[in-house]
Amino acid sequence: MESSSPLPDTTVSLLRALDGSHLQWSDFRTVVLSAFRIVLAESIQLSELSRPFSDRLKPCLQRVDRFDPQERQWRRNLVDGRGFGSSIVFPPDALPPIGLNRGLHRCQAPKLNREALPPRAVKAQESLFELPVPRPNLLTGFTTGAFNERELSVLPNCTAASGTIVDFDSGSVSPGTTTYCPFLVFERMDTSSDDAVQTAKNQCAIGGAHCVRAQQLLFRRCGGSRPVFEKPISFSCAIDNSAALINYHSVDADGRYCMSELSRFNLEETDGFREFQGWIEAIEDWGSTYLLPVVKIALRQLLKYSTTPPISPMPSLTLSIDTAAGTDEVFMKVLRATFGSIKWKCDGEYETPLNSSVAHCGTPLGPRQIRTQALSPTSPRDILSASGPPTPFSIWRMRPEFSSKSPIARRHPLSPLKLRADIPDSPCRRATLSPCTPPPEAPNSAKSPMLVLQKRVDLAMNEIQELRELVYTLQSELRLKNAQLEVEQGLPDQGSPELGDVTPTTATATQPSDPVFDSEQTLSSAVSPRVILRPLTSSRFLSTAVCLLMLVFCMVVSSSVCETATHLASVFGPAIFSNNFAAPFSFAWCDMI
Numbered sequence: 140m141e142s143s144s145p146l147p148d149t150t151v152s153l154l155r156a157l158d159g160s161h162l163q164w165s166d167f168r169t170v171v172l173s174a175f176r177i178v179l180a181e182s183i184q185l186s187e188l189s190r191p192f193s194d195r196l197k198p199c200l201q202r203v204d205r206f207d208p209q210e211r212q213w214r215r216n217l218v219d220g221r222g223f224g225s226s227i228v229f230p231p232d233a234l235p236p237i238g239l240n241r242g243l244h245r246c247q248a249p250k251l252n253r254e255a256l257p258p259r260a261v262k263a264q265e266s267l268f269e270l271p272v273p274r275p276n277l278l279t280g281f282t283t284g285a286f287n288e289r290e291l292s293v294l295p296n297c298t299a300a301s302g303t304i305v306d307f308d309s310g311s312v313s314p315g316t317t318t319y320c321p322f323l324v325f326e327r328m329d330t331s332s333d334d335a336v337q338t339a340k341n342q343c344a345i346g347g348a349h350c351v352r353a354q355q356l357l358f359r360r361c362g363g364s365r366p367v368f369e370k371p372i373s374f375s376c377a378i379d380n381s382a383a384l385i386n387y388h389s390v391d392a393d394g395r396y397c398m399s400e401l402s403r404f405n406l407e408e409t410d411g412f413r414e415f416q417g418w419i420e421a422i423e424d425w426g427s428t429y430l431l432p433v434v435k436i437a438l439r440q441l442l443k444y445s446t447t448p449p450i451s452p453m454p455s456l457t458l459s460i461d462t463a464a465g466t467d468e469v470f471m472k473v474l475r476a477t478f479g480s481i482k483w484k485c486d487g488e489y490e491t492p493l494n495s496s497v498a499h500c501g502t503p504l505g506p507r508q509i510r511t512q513a514l515s516p517t518s519p520r521d522i523l524s525a526s527g528p529p530t531p532f533s534i535w536r537m538r539p540e541f542s543s544k545s546p547i548a549r550r551h552p553l554s555p556l557k558l559r560a561d562i563p564d565s566p567c568r569r570a571t572l573s574p575c576t577p578p579p580e581a582p583n584s585a586k587s588p589m590l591v592l593q594k595r596v597d598l599a600m601n602e603i604q605e606l607r608e609l610v611y612t613l614q615s616e617l618r619l620k621n622a623q624l625e626v627e628q629g630l631p632d633q634g635s636p637e638l639g640d641v642t643p644t645t646a647t648a649t650q651p652s653d654p655v656f657d658s659e660q661t662l663s664s665a666v667s668p669r670v671i672l673r674p675l676t677s678s679r680f681l682s683t684a685v686c687l688l689m690l691v692f693c694m695v696v697s698s699s700v701c702e703t704a705t706h707l708a709s710v711f712g713p714a715i716f717s718n719n720f721a722a723p724f725s726f727a728w729c730d731m732i
Contacts, residue, residue, distance in 0.1 A: 158271035164337040172341065174263035175256070175270045176395045177348050179340065183387055183399035189372055191429040192421070199421035203413035206235065210412050222380045223327060226473045229277045231307040233378070235420045241427040242285035246318040248470060249278050249302035251346075254295075255353040257396055273346040277325040278302070279423055280318035281431055290438040294319060295360065298353045301589070303470055312474065312485045314467040315589055320357070320434055321350050321373075322426045323419075328377040328384075336377070340384070340398075343375035347388030348396035355390070361440040374401075374422050381407050383415050385422075 159171040168179065185193065213232040216222055222230050229247050237243050253272050278300060286294065298320045304313040324346035328339030350373035358371065370389060375398070377384040383404045391397050402418065405411035467485070474483055 157267075157269050159268040160271060164334055164341055167338075167341055170266070171268045171270065172344060174260055174266040174268065175258070175348075176260050177257060177344050178395050178397055179344060180397045180399045183401065188387065188401075189370065192372075192425045195425045195428070196418070196421040199424065200414065200417045203410075203417050206413045206416045209235065209416065210409065213412070217380060221477060223378070226477065227276065227470065228305075228473050228477060229325065235416045235423075237423065238427075241423070242282050242431060243423055243427055244280055244282045244304060244316065244318045246278050246280065246300060246302035246316065246321075247276070247305055249275060249300040249318065249321070251275075251300050251321075251349055252297045252353075255297035255349050255356060257348050257352050270345065273324070273342065273349050275324040275342070275346045276327050278318065278321040278346075279323040279426065280321035281426075281434075283317060283319070285431060286319065286435070286438070289442055290435065293438055293441050295353075295356055297356055303467065305474070307478070307481065310481045310483045312471060312483055314470070314485065317589075320353065320430070322354075322430055323374045323376070323422050324350065326375065326377045328379050328382075330379045330382050336384075339377040340386070343377050343384075343386050344388075344396075344398045347373045347375040347386060347398055351388050351390060351396055357434065358437055361437045361444075376419070379406075381405070385415075385418055 159167050162170065172178070185196075188196075209232050213222075216230060216232060222233075227248055229245075234245070237245065251273055256270050256272065259266070259270075280300065283291065300318050300321055301315055302318065304311075304316045306312075324343065326339050326342045326346065329335035351371045354371035354373070373388045375386045375388060377386075383406055385401045385404075387399045387401050389397055389399075402414075404415040404418075406415060471483065471485055474481075
């Protein structure tokens with residue numbers, strides 16, 4: 140066990156320093172748990188338990204000899220080294236079997252939400268430690284099938300936990316499965332020392348308080364006149380090969396999250412093992428027959444008083460370059476190493492990207508040129524030579540049907556064995572591989588919302604890549620068209636007589652009709668005539684308009700034509716023969732006069 144005050148040479152990581160996991164169990168209980176109003180109370184009496192749970196506990200503790208086959212199998216597992224060890228796998232036959240129609244899940248290595256952690260006490264705001272998110276070894280909650288679509292739409296995100304479902308009978312492993320409203324958590328403990336037992340109890344206190352807090356957040360959203368659940372409760376268990384502890388979690392009148400020890404069991408004894416199985420069976424029976432209906436009533440009230448369901452925060456989707464083995468891979472390796480006699484099958488093990496034809500049907504045979512043409516054909520001839528004769532596999536759609544509005548129909552491509560003759564060819568690239576074994580059917584884990592989101596993100600990324608290529612193609616075509624238009628418009632403008640009138644740069648007063656041309660300006664005017672003609676045309680029009688206005692004004696103010704000519708000569712006469720007025724602009728109105 141770690142000491143309360145590490146040595147000066149000992150390095151403590153930042154994460155361990157933030158959540159206080161480097162502290163001794165007593166200091167952790169005093170400094171960290173008390174700051175979040177989590178207390179460990181004394182043992183509770185059976186009379187103080189919840190009445191619905193007490194009613195289910197009594198019949199479950201009768202005729203406990205029904206657990207004899209399970210006990211014998213558990214003893215054999217311990218002899219074979221398949222009990223609790225250093226791995227993260229929760230061994231089989233340590234708990235009673237779950238009924239088929241109870242709507243319960245036992246989720247291994249779950250990941251809980253930080254939103255449901257108890258809030259920090261007002262008097263402990265100066266505490267620098269954060270409450271760590273519980274990571275129990277196993278938890279029991281409700282399956283997705285226990286709720287309908289409307290109820291799932293209003294379930295808070297804090298009540299959900301994702302983990303791995305392991306079926307030791309069939310060998311099926313379902314990673315990433317969501318479990319809702321957990322009410323029983325299991326923590327591993329080491330009975331070799333009392334410090335390890337107390338540390339496991341601290342972890343049980345955090346996990347049980349998390350479950351109670353999640354129920355509080357759910358029931359507070361209900362807009363009913365009276366509370367649906369008067370006193371949210373949950374359970375926790377610290378277990379090892381030789382002993383087990385069951386704890387009871389509730390909220391007292393002061394708002395503290397209390398954990399009380401219910402009972403201790405010696406699993407090495409037959410009576411202790413049987414009684415422990417009866418307690419776990421009673422807790423899970425209470426959850427399926429009492430807690431689940433209460434949660435569904437709360438969800439119906441929430442749907443009644445809120446027309447629009449609240450949007451739960453979605454998990455952030457990030458890309459990582461970490462190539463280390465994930466939790467699911469490590470879990471599968473441990474299962475296959477420990478229970479090698481079982482043929483394990485992971486639901487997501489054979490899933491491949493929807494647009495990857497090579498992943499679905501294997502690498503095509505043939506030389507490298509044929510493989511390159513098959514993966515990226517550049518011409519119709521290459522496509523026909525790579526794809527071969529039309530077969531059911533050649534018209535197999537390697538992408539989902541986007542016209543279908545059902546997300547389940549878009550989740551997996553059509554199987555070659557299910558194609559019909561009236562299905563048109565897909566506009567996507569045809570399959571270019573030889574016939575092979577079709578991919579497996581959709582797994583049960585496809586119902587997981589995270590897998591659906593991941594596949595939708597993959598499809599969106601492929602579409603973005605295709606759109607980006609289209610944009611690049613359109614940009615190149617647009618540049619080519621613009622260049623052609625500039626060349627076509629520049630050639631006829633070079634021979635026009637107007638260019639010679641607008642290109643002079645300097646003209647002397649003695650020789651106004653003999654302009655001096657600049658070679659650079661002449662070249663630039665020939666390349667871009669539009670830019671030069673527009674300002675010249677506008678200036679000529681402006682000078683003509685000014686002359687007309689002055690002519691009209693003089694005719695109005697004067698009494699004869701001679702007086703008008705005198706006015707015009709006095710105003711515009713000096714400007715005609717000066718250097719300040721350009722010849723093309725002055726002769727325009729003189730000709731008009």
